[in-house]
Amino acid sequence: MSGVPLDPVYGPPDAELPGEWPYTRGPYASMYRSKLWTMRQFAGFGTAVDTNERFRELLRSGGSGLSTAFDMPTLMGRDSDHPLARGEVGRAGVAVDTLADVEDLFSGIDLGTVTTSMTINSAAAIVLAMYVVLADRSGVDRRRLGGTIQNDILKEYQAQKEYVFPPRPSLRLVTDVVRFCETELPRWHPISISGYHIREAGSTAAQELAFTLANGFAYVEAIRATGLEVDQFAPRLSFFFNAHIDFFEEIAKFRAGRRIWARWMRDRYGATDARAMQLRFHTQTAGVSLTAQQPEVNIARVAIEALAGVLGGTQSLHTDAFDEALALPTESSARIALRTQQVVAHETGVAHVADPLGGSWFVESLTDELERRAEAVFAHLERLGDGSMLDGVVAAIEEGWFQAEIADSAYRFQRKLDAGRFVVVGVNGFTDGDETRPPTLYIDPAVEARQLARLAAVKHQRGNRKVDAALSRIRAEAADPCTNLMPAFIEAAGAYATVGEIVAVLEQTFGAWNESARV
Amino acid sequence: MSEVATPLRVLLAKVGFDGHDRGLKVVARILRDAGVEVLYLGLRQTADTIAAATLQEDADVVALSVHNGAHLTIVPEVVAAIRAAGLHTPVVVGGIVPSVDIPRLEEAGAAAVLGPGASASEVVAAVRAAADSRSVEVAGRRSHLPEQSEER
Numbered sequence: 034m035s036g037v038p039l040d041p042v043y044g045p046p047d048a049e050l051p052g053e054w055p056y057t058r059g060p061y062a063s064m065y066r067s068k069l070w071t072m073r074q075f076a077g078f079g080t081a082v083d084t085n086e087r088f089r090e091l092l093r094s095g096g097s098g099l100s101t102a103f104d105m106p107t108l109m110g111r112d113s114d115h116p117l118a119r120g121e122v123g124r125a126g127v128a129v130d131t132l133a134d135v136e137d138l139f140s141g142i143d144l145g146t147v148t149t150s151m152t153i154n155s156a157a158a159i160v161l162a163m164y165v166v167l168a169d170r171s172g173v174d175r176r177r178l179g180g181t182i183q184n185d186i187l188k189e190y191q192a193q194k195e196y197v198f199p200p201r202p203s204l205r206l207v208t209d210v211v212r213f214c215e216t217e218l219p220r221w222h223p224i225s226i227s228g229y230h231i232r233e234a235g236s237t238a239a240q241e242l243a244f245t246l247a248n249g250f251a252y253v254e255a256i257r258a259t260g261l262e263v264d265q266f267a268p269r270l271s272f273f274f275n276a277h278i279d280f281f282e283e284i285a286k287f288r289a290g291r292r293i294w295a296r297w298m299r300d301r302y303g304a305t306d307a308r309a310m311q312l313r314f315h316t317q318t319a320g321v322s323l324t325a326q327q328p329e330v331n332i333a334r335v336a337i338e339a340l341a342g343v344l345g346g347t348q349s350l351h352t353d354a355f356d357e358a359l360a361l362p363t364e365s366s367a368r369i370a371l372r373t374q375q376v377v378a379h380e381t382g383v384a385h386v387a388d389p390l391g392g393s394w395f396v397e398s399l400t401d402e403l404e405r406r407a408e409a410v411f412a413h414l415e416r417l418g419d420g421s422m423l424d425g426v427v428a429a430i431e432e433g434w435f436q437a438e439i440a441d442s443a444y445r446f447q448r449k450l451d452a453g454r455f456v457v458v459g460v461n462g463f464t465d466g467d468e469t470r471p472p473t474l475y476i477d478p479a480v481e482a483r484q485l486a487r488l489a490a491v492k493h494q495r496g497n498r499k500v501d502a503a504l505s506r507i508r509a510e511a512a513d514p515c516t517n518l519m520p521a522f523i524e525a526a527g528a529y530a531t532v533g534e535i536v537a538v539l540e541q542t543f544g545a546w547n548e549s550a551r552v
Numbered sequence: 553m554s555e556v557a558t559p560l561r562v563l564l565a566k567v568g569f570d571g572h573d574r575g576l577k578v579v580a581r582i583l584r585d586a587g588v589e590v591l592y593l594g595l596r597q598t599a600d601t602i603a604a605a606t607l608q609e610d611a612d613v614v615a616l617s618v619h620n621g622a623h624l625t626i627v628p629e630v631v632a633a634i635r636a637a638g639l640h641t642p643v644v645v646g647g648i649v650p651s652v653d654i655p656r657l658e659e660a661g662a663a664a665v666l667g668p669g670a671s672a673s674e675v676v677a678a679v680r681a682a683a684d685s686r687s688v689e690v691a692g693r694r695s696h697l698p699e700q701s702e703e704r
Contacts, residue, residue: 105569120625194571325668358668360650440577451672460669550594552580
């Protein structure tokens with residue numbers, strides 16, 4: 034503001050620069066000077082029509098991309114009329130049963146210009162198939178479709194627990210999506226390798242970094258095994274991290290992540306294309322850091338966490354709404370969340386210089402330490418997998434290693450809180466003044482009935498012969514691990530087969546996964 | 553207050569597709585540290601599986617964790633299934649529950665509702681209070697045994 038001329042980056046003449054291997058300082062030379070991060074606010078609740086309204090509001094308010102939250106039945110690949118879905122339909126995200134819901138969800142939105150992120154894993158391939166059918170029928174060329182499907186099943190077993198099939202057949206679905214996108218959706222990010230949920234489930238920053246990158250290596254090995262070269266597919270892999278409240282450690286985590294990925298991709302997996310070595314990531318502020326007590330204070334937490342994501346060099350950002358420890362955000366709290374990152378982007382000046390903390394003795398030392406700790410985890414997994422990170426990660430899931438590590442960390446943090454060794458303002462310190470109760474989003478229980486009626490109507494109107502034929506094709510092709518299931522999913526989606534019908538057919542071949550209940 | 557001769561037995565579960573088990577696992581260990589015997593049913597339970605396990609395991613308290621927004625459906629169903637099994641076992645709820653819904657859960661039979669930020673001592677106290685209230689409620693009767701005849 035004083036008119037001091039700023040260089041795009043600072044450092045001694047021999048310093049590593051942003052945009053240079055191993056990309057500790059950022060994947061691009063000019064970072065936010067040439068392009069701000071994408072402000073991508075996650076939204077979804079009720080029926081597709083309800084969420085469509087919120088999407089349009091976010092785009093009107095200056096959001097630059099869409100991000101879809103699905104309800105738990107959809108995430109689990111079950112229809113709204115499944116017995117276990119009672120009470121969950123449209124509650125924690127939008128309910129999607131058939132293509133008809135996807136049509137409503139994106140009504141009036143040009144799929145050729147907007148980019149869409151879809152947070153779904155077990156049923157990822159099926160929902161992506163629905164999106165492709167919608168684009169085809171809207172006359173949007175598949176090659177123009179931009180966006181991300183989370184499609185990261187490994188962290189489901191480790192942390193979020195929205196799994197359906199056992200790990201190996203699930204990995205086949207993941208690689209089917211990657212192979213399909215390789216030829217059909219060149220602008221699409223077919224996996225978003227996610228540490229976010231690992232962190233929310235209780236891990237430390239060091240564990241989030243290590244487990245997420247280990248999952249990344251496992252996917253690289255699984256995709257390579259299908260015959261694709263790393264330089265072909267790795268540029269489309271993206272990451273998703275948590276921005277928690279421990280400010281400098283978070284920044285160091287992002288910087289270490291880029292460096293580790295670059296080293297492993299080049300030295301271990303033989304990447305030669307720079308884009309195959311550059312870790313790019315989306316960030317979301319830490320839902321778990323938000324408090325139900327004195328909820329307005331969360332706006333300050335979110336601002337600090339958003340700043341950590343930006344100083345860490347994120348490519349896109351979701352800022353949480355302050356009322357999320359109480360309920361899903363209201364339209365008003367969601368707008369404040371977006372405004373918070375707009376303040377970071379446009380008022381604070383932090384976007385003018387790339388990696389402004391590079392060279393800080395503290396941040397560089399933390400970056401090195403997080404890298405060392407991650408390497409120790411990789412060594413453990415590699416031993417477990419007899420040299421294969423893929424086998425090591427799957428074995429560690431099967432023996433419950435990740436799950437136990439995460440639960441231990443969550444427990445240790447709770448003990449710190451209880452002992453007063455960590456103060457959360459408003460929770461175990463400074464607790465006066467917790468009288469305000471902001472109005473929270475009310476989801477009409479009639480949503481469930483509306484969605485059930487919608488599902489029944491679609492089933493009534495569709496041609497069941499086409500559905501049966503498509504499901505038979507899926508059954509046959511599921512039995513052959515070499516066949517890519519995406520074309521069969523697209524046929525079924527186009528015939529208005531339900532997510533639950535498709536998943537049920539797959540389950541007959543793939544089986545189901547249940548983790549042993551233990552603490 | 554009755555003398556506690558044997559450790560309290562608390563059954564922990566989540567109902568439906570909700571996979572957020574961080575809180576449930578932390579609570580399990582907090583209770584265990586407090587000398588409570590933990591019966592961890594874990595994820596993807598139904599009202600019926602919980603009622604059956606409560607009966608079979610002779611649980612003193614059922615602790616439900618809810619992060620899927622379905623508390624107004626799940627809690628009354630679980631309470632009803634437990635009562636239908638002839639039991640009076642109190643149900644304690646934890647998770648994300650909007651404050652406006654708390655009285656509704658209490659009306660539906662929840663003995664206590666714990667929100668985010670509850671401390672270990674609050675969790676233990678709520679579970680013990682729930683167990684004690686039940687002992688008072690059924691004072692004079694032999695606790696823990698199903699009493700189908702009185703229910704019907």
